[in-house]
Amino acid sequence: xxxxxxxxxxxxxxxxxxxxxxxxxxxxxxxxxxxxxxxxxxxxxxxxxxxxxxxxxxxxxxxxxxxxxxxxxxxxxxxxxxxxxxxxxxxxxxxxxxxxxxxxxxxxxxxxxxxxxxxxxxxxxxxxxxxxxxxxxxxxxxxx
Numbered sequence: 318x319x320x321x322x323x324x325x326x327x328x329x330x331x332x333x334x335x336x337x338x339x340x341x342x343x344x345x346x347x348x349x350x351x352x353x354x355x356x357x358x359x360x361x362x363x364x365x366x367x368x369x370x371x372x373x374x375x376x377x378x379x380x381x382x383x384x385x386x387x388x389x390x391x392x393x394x395x396x397x398x399x400x401x402x403x404x405x406x407x408x409x410x411x412x413x414x415x416x417x418x419x420x421x422x423x424x425x426x427x428x429x430x431x432x433x434x435x436x437x438x439x440x441x442x443x444x445x446x447x448x449x450x451x452x453x454x455x456x457x458x459x460x461x
Contacts, residue, residue, distance in 0.1 A: 321347045323424040325415050325449075326391050331430025335460040336391055339428040340398040348402040349424070350391040352384045353414040381406070412448035420454045427453055431461045 322339050326332045339348050358380060388404035395402040407414050419427055429446045450457040 319343055319346050319426045321349070321423050321425055323415070323419050323422075323427045324348060324350050324391075325411075325427070325429050325445075326350045326352050326387060328387060329430055329432065331432050331460065333394065333430075335428050335430040336394055337398070338458070338460045340395055340400045340402075343426075343428075344400075346426070348395065348400065349422075350388060350395075350402055350404045351415065351418055352387050352404075352406045353411045354380050354384055354406060354408045355411055356408055412445050412452070415445070415449050416452045416454070425455050427455060427457045429457060429459055431459050 322343055324332075324336045324339050326336060336348075336350060339346075354377075384406045388406065391404060392402060405418075407418060409417075415427065415429070418424070427449060429449055431446050432444070446457075446459050450459060
């Protein structure tokens with residue numbers, strides 16, 4: 318029996334659908350929405366190669382604010398289904414952070430969108446959902 322579900326969220330439609338799926342298909346389970354802040358995005362946002370720290374702190378704060386807004390949207394979406402959810406954010410590699418979070422907490426199931434991030438980073442890094450499904454210590458449902 319599934320008692321605690323992890324739903325990784327980003328700005329994608331698939332993440333929204335994954336959260337909706339978790340809310341409707343697991344009405345008795347606790348749900349935690351997780352947003353992962355990839356430090357590579359901090360550097361990419363500066364447009365500076367070589368790791369200049371010029372605006373790193375400012376960009377990180379901006380990313381953290383965006384993450385909190387995204388998690389607030391997840392709480393509001395869950396409320397539309399009469400659900401209260403927990404939310405959390407972590408900084409790190411997206412796939413690894415999701416797997417580690419599930420392993421280090423009481424998560425017993427992951428529900429993840431089939432495609433989240435788009436563009437070159439997704440193509441170069443491969444599918445986050447696929448990596449999570451291969452490495453997860455708990456069952457994974459991929460929502461298409």
